[in-house]
Amino acid sequence: MARPRAFDVDRAVDQAMEVFWRQGYGATSLSDLTSALGIGSGSLYAAFGSKEELYARALARYTSRNAAELVAHLESADEVRPALRAALTAMVEADLCDPERGCMLVKAATEGSAPRDAGGPIPTTLRLVDSTIAAALERAKVRGELTADKDPAELARLFTTFIQGLRVMGGAQVGRKFLESAITAVMRTLD
Numbered sequence: 001m002a003r004p005r006a007f008d009v010d011r012a013v014d015q016a017m018e019v020f021w022r023q024g025y026g027a028t029s030l031s032d033l034t035s036a037l038g039i040g041s042g043s044l045y046a047a048f049g050s051k052e053e054l055y056a057r058a059l060a061r062y063t064s065r066n067a068a069e070l071v072a073h074l075e076s077a078d079e080v081r082p083a084l085r086a087a088l089t090a091m092v093e094a095d096l097c098d099p100e101r102g103c104m105l106v107k108a109a110t111e112g113s114a115p116r117d118a119g120g121p122i123p124t125t126l127r128l129v130d131s132t133i134a135a136a137l138e139r140a141k142v143r144g145e146l147t148a149d150k151d152p153a154e155l156a157r158l159f160t161t162f163i164q165g166l167r168v169m170g171g172a173q174v175g176r177k178f179l180e181s182a183i184t185a186v187m188r189t190l191d
Contacts, residue, residue: 009047012037017058021104024111025055056121062104063125071132080140084133084159085187088166092179095170102171106164130160137190146190155189162186 077083134156
């Protein structure tokens, strides 16, 4: 008879997410994970199957949390422009506070460590971000915040792409002035 698991799996995924987020997949060893989770390698394999599977769960947790925050922020906004600017500024602040941590999604995409299938966490999250921004911009257009000639879907693709670049530049530590100037420039596309 198998012994019951002596640790909280959800908490372990959160702890693993923190390790992968800070270090990246490639730089994270099994020893790093077992130490952070306070479990042995046998328990890790029994609960998650492999480092790769634990990483996939940690990345899915990260993307669902962060995408949910952006979705909630934009869906509840009375005015889209200030809400979008606030979301971009919050990303800059996060990167300025902890530039080595950066964005786990960007790290996963640039390091090539995440599953590459179309249903994986990276493309799924990017499609969610894109559709959320597009819907917010469509609402803005209906309310007269955007002129009739603006294409919400096209602008959403621009902002989705910009967000990833903004996070890369934040991690590159180019500085607040640079990042704020970039936000100002991209916001002008809504004029």
